[in-house]
Amino acid sequence: MMRPAPWIALLAALLSWPAHAGLFDDAEARKEIMRIRDDHTARLDALESSSRASLQLANQIEAIKAEMAKLRGDVELMMHDMESVKKRQQDFYVDLDARLRTLETGGAGPAAQIDPAAESRDYENALNLLKAGKYAEAATAFDTFVTTYAGSSFLPSAHFWAGSAALQAKDIARATQHFNTVVNQWPQDARAPDALLGVANCQRAMGERRLEQNTLKAVISQYPDSAAAKSAKQRLGS
Template identity: 80%
Template sequence: MADSRHWMAVLALAVTLPAQAGLFDDAEARKEIIRIRDGHNARLEALEAGSRAQLELSNQIEILKAEVSRLRGEVELLSHDMEAVTKRQKDFYVDLDARLRRLEGGGTLAGPIDPAAESRDYENALNLLKAGKYADAASGFDAFVAAYPSSSFLPSAHFWAGSAALQAKDIARASQHFNTVVNQWPDDPRAPDALLGVANCQRALGERRLEQKTLKTVMERYPDSAAAKSAKQRLGS
C-alpha cells in the first residue's frame, strides 16, 4: 500500500513538472519580447529626435547662408557707393580746374561749382554707418536728403538711412526710408533689399502676416536677387 502511494506521488510530480516548466518558459519569453520591443521603440524615438534636430539645423544653416549672401550684397553696395563718391570728387576737381583755367583766361565762372560738399556729406554719413554709429548715421543721411533733394545719391541715402535707423531700433523711421526707395526707385539695385528692410521692420513690430506678405512680394518682384533668396528661406523656416 505504501509503495503504491509512493509511485502515485512520483507519477503526479512527473506530470506537473513539464507544465510548470512551460509556464516559466512562456513568462520569460513574454518578458524578453517586451524588453526587445521597448528597446526598439527607444532607439526609434532617438533616431526620430536626431532626424528632427538635423533637419532643424540644416534649415538654420540655409537661413544663415541666405543672410550672409544678403549682407555681402550690402557690403558690395556700400563699396560701390564709396567708389562713386571718390569718382564724383575726382570729376569735381577736374571740372573745377577747367573752370579756373577759363576764369584765368578772361572767361566767366558760370553756375554752382560745389558738388564736393554733397560728396563730403554723403561720405561722412557712410563713415558713421561703417563705424556702427547708427543713430548718428541715420541723422546724417536725413540731413543729406534734406540738403540735396536732387542728388544722384538719393536712393542710396534713403536706403542707408533706413538700414541705420533699423539698427538704432527706430522702426518707423526705417520703414519710411525703405518704402521711399521701393516706391520711388523700384528698379534701383537697392530696391530688393529695401523691400526686405520693410519686412524686417514689420517683423520688429510683430506684424507677422504683413511680414510674410512682403517677403512673398520680394520673391515675386525680384526673383533673382539675394533678397529673394533670403525671403524664401525665411518663409520656409
Template identity: 75%
Template sequence: MARTRQWIAVLALAASLPAHAGLFDDTEARKELMRMREDYNARLQALEASSRAQLDLANQIEALKAEVARLRGDVELLGHTMESVQKRQKDFYVDLDERLRRLETGAGPAGPVDPAAESADYESALNLLKGGKYGDAAAAFDAFVAKYPSSSFLPSAHFWAGSAALQAKDINRASEHFNAVVNQWPDDPRAPDALLGVANCQRALGERKLEQKTLQGVIERYPDSAAAKSAKQRLGG
C-alpha cells in the same frame, strides 16, 4: 504466501505512481513558468531598447533640424553681407568715377570729403541696423545723408533709413525715405524694394487701397524684381 507478497508489492507500486506523476508535473510547470518569465523579460528589454533607439533618433533629428535652421540663417546672412559688399564696391567705383569727372570739368564738391570717413560712417549706420538698434540706425542714416549730400551711397542710405524708421514705428519718416529713393533714383537696384517699402508704410497706416495701388505699381514698374514677386503674393496673384 509468496503470491500474497507479490500482490502487496504491486499495490505499493501503484500507490506510489500518482505521487511521482504529481512531482513531475509540478517541476515541468515551474520550468515552463521560468521560461515564460525569461521570454517576457527578454521582450521587455528589447522593447525598452527599441524605445530608447527611437528616442535617440528623434533627438538626433531635432538636433539636425536645429543645425539646418542655423546653417540656413548663416547662409542668408552671408548672402546679405555679400550683397552689401558688392553694392558698396559698385557705389565706390561710381562715386570715384563721378569725382574724376568733376575734377576734369573743374567742378568740385562744396567741401573736401574723406572717402574713408564716408565709408566708415555708412558702415557704422548699417551695423546699428543689423544690431537691431532701429532708432539709432535711422538717426545715423539721416546724419549721413545730411553730411554727404553728393555721396553715391545716398540711394542705399535713404533705403536703409526708411527700413530702420519703419522698424522703429516712425512710419511717416520711413515713407519719406522710401519715396526719396523711388523719386530720385528710380533705376537704382534699391528702387523696387523702396517702392515695396512705401506699400508697407501704407499698410501700417491702414491705407489698404493705396497699398494695393502701390503694390500694383511695383509689378508694373519692376516686373522682373523680387519685390514684384512679393507684391503679387500680397495681391493674391
C-alpha cells in the same frame, strides 16, 4: 486446496497500497514540475521579448535624438550662412553705390553751396556705419546728410540707405518715410524699385500683410524688369 486466511489477504492489500499511491504522487508531481517549468519558460520568453522590444525602442529614441541634433545643427548653419550672404550682399551694394556716386560727381560738378570733399566724406562715413552694422548710428548719419546736403546727387541713395538702416534698427516709421521719399521724388532712380520693396518690408514688419501684398504687386507692375520685381514675385508665390 486450502484458502488463505483473511488476515493474510488484508496484509497483502495494505502492503501493496503505498506503492500504488507513491506512483500516483510521482506522476502528479512530475506534471506539476513540468507545468511550473513551462510557465517559467513562457515568462522568461515574454521577458526576453519585452527586453528586446525595450532595447529596440531605446535605440530608436537615441537615433531620433541624434537626427534631431543634426537637424538643429544644419538649421543653425543655414541661418549663419544666410546672414553671411545677406551681409555680403549689403556690402556689395554699398560699395557699388559709392563707386557709382563717385563717377557721377566726377562727371558733373556739384552745386556751389556744397563742399564736395565734405559731402563725400560724410556720405562715406554714413556708409561705413551701415557696413559695420551700427544701424541706428547710420540712420542718424544719413538723416544729417540729407539735411546738410539738400542739393546733393547722393540724395536718392542717402534716403534709401537711411531707410535700410532704420529698418534694421526697428525704426519702422522712419524707414517707411525714407523709402517713400525715394519712390515719390525719384521714381526713375535706380534705387526706386528697391525703395518700394523696402516699403513692403516695413509693412510686413508692422504685420500689415494686405498692404504688403499690394505694394509687392506695385513693384512688379511699376518695375517689371528689376531685381526687386523678381523678389516680389517670389514672395507673392507667383
